[in-house]
Amino acid sequence: MSDQSCSMKEALIFSQRIAQLSKALWKAVEKDWQNWIKPYDLNINEHHILTIAYHLKGASISDIAKFGVMHVSTAFNFSKKLEERGYLRFSKKENDKRNTYVEITAEGEELLLELMECFDPEKNAVFAGSAPLRDLFGKFPDMVEVMAIIRNIYGNDFVDSLEESLGNLDREFDEEDGKLKKAVAHQKV
């Protein structure tokens, strides 16, 4: 068996495996995500854009498209809708007049925090499906293989930005009682 023909078979089988698995996983994630944000009259793209604008503390439309894995026109159109609802602010930078930047407003931040507060893992199929792995290994799966593949496809900055946003989220939880710091501060006002 030649190397090339062997790797053709291997490549085809691997491609079919990853295609089926990633489709099934994404469909489950998508359903959970939709159920979570539905009461807030947001779609997945809108919520994703808000999250990116929040973590990047201002982002260009092409940042949104890149980190949100969506078309530039999708990024622009849904950002516009979020601006109309007062959750985002559009601006131009002094040193970069060509690109449009979006920034999250106080209302947008409040909405995101509210959403995090009402997140209920018990209603989440992917969480339930991963819980046995957590029980077995003492932590949720790291998805290192997927992470490495994504790093090779989308580049280091994609994965680094994801890690940074998860790190931010980690620090934003109050270590005392596990509640979101900002949300707690907000409720006190």
Added chain:
Amino acid sequence: MSDQSCSMKEALIFSQRIAQLSKALWKAVEKDWQNWIKPYDLNINEHHILTIAYHLKGASISDIAKFGVMHVSTAFNFSKKLEERGYLRFSKKENDKRNTYVEITAEGEELLLELMECFDPEKNAVFAGSAPLRDLFGKFPDMVEVMAIIRNIYGNDFVDSLEESLGNLDREFDEEDGKLKKAVAHQKV
């Protein structure tokens, strides 16, 4: 920190990680898949339905919906289109008059084999992104974590059926020259 609040934070961070990763992976898979089948005037659902009908050697519409992770109406409508193009045959079973079954025709099988023959891993972003892992570990990633999560969400029969179809594919390659047995047989006719 209470157990519950700790796991809220953990759950939220894990959910966001898996959501971003699975979205990015699926979008890359989807693009590769579309590029592969585009010259054959098929969409992903249609190709997926053909593959399922082929591997199951006849499937009900609800099998198609289940294993293809699509709505029953999507499964039905695209199966109908494939029937109109002569790639699928609809039937009722003697002992089950209520369900519609689909079977792949000789033309449908030929189309699938042609597609496998023209599969070019070099044009595939997910293959390219996984190749460094193959170089490092000597094989493509098994995706065991994803597999376990999918098994918990969709059930044993979902994953078993996937493994079976990949096993079939494996056996259908001629061990001598790495070409598809059926395709070779077909070309000889």
